[in-house]
Amino acid sequence: MTVWQQAVFQYRSLADSQRHFVLLGMYLVGSIALGEFRNNKSDIDAVWLLENEPTRDEVEFLANRHLGSASHAPPYLDGVYVTLHRLKTPAADGLPIPFVVNGVFSGDKPCGDLNPILRQCLIEHGLTIFGAQPSTLGIVADRTSTGNWIRSNLRSYWRSWMAEAKAKVDTRQPDEELNAAALSWGVLGVSRMAATLETGEIIGKSAAGEWAMRRWPEWAPVLLPALDERAGHLKHATINQGREALAYMDYIVTRFS
Incomplete structure (x- = not known):
């Protein structure tokens, strides 16, 4: 059983033992759904489908459930607790919902992770842990x-x-040396955005870096170190590589924003 499978199994076992709170479904999105989970780099991104909008007591219950099952070190079991109505109502995305980021539960704040990218990833790539298939949810x-x-x-x-x-x-x-993880986060992060804007597809970070290599081969000196870090082969970069990474990011953001 993989690290992420163990975390999901632990959560589901706890949820199954606490049946007085109804979850209609649990789905994995993000790197796992896209086939790009990396140990020590990726988190576990989930969508928990609620039957009804939770009361204050139920939000506290969810927080305690999450605390009882979630890891206190990466990979964190992150995600959103949301009703089907809210998933079908993008205009309400700015309203608070229960969610978890970096293992920290929040129950009364707007959640930036409930957005069109999450919906598209859920419908087109979502991995069902239990519940109806995403494509049948409307x-x-x-x-x-x-x-x-x-x-x-x-x-x-x-x-x-x-x-x-x-x-x-x-x-x-x-x-001086630069943390290569920061370089990779930025370079591959904007590459994912560019890939989706040009192709319409939601893809993972490594796939986005490889796509960008084909799309803009002149930026290979920036993209290759980012891909190496993502693959676990690079821990430190140079300051010059950091400046080149920012130049690439500026190129992408200016081109597409």
């Missing part, structure tokens, strides 16, 4: 909405991320 994967969300995300999250990264890189000496 959820619409609107690729136009996915594209609009990605462009907004490039302008907001990724522009901000790049500005913070540049500020840090600019303070470092040329001979």
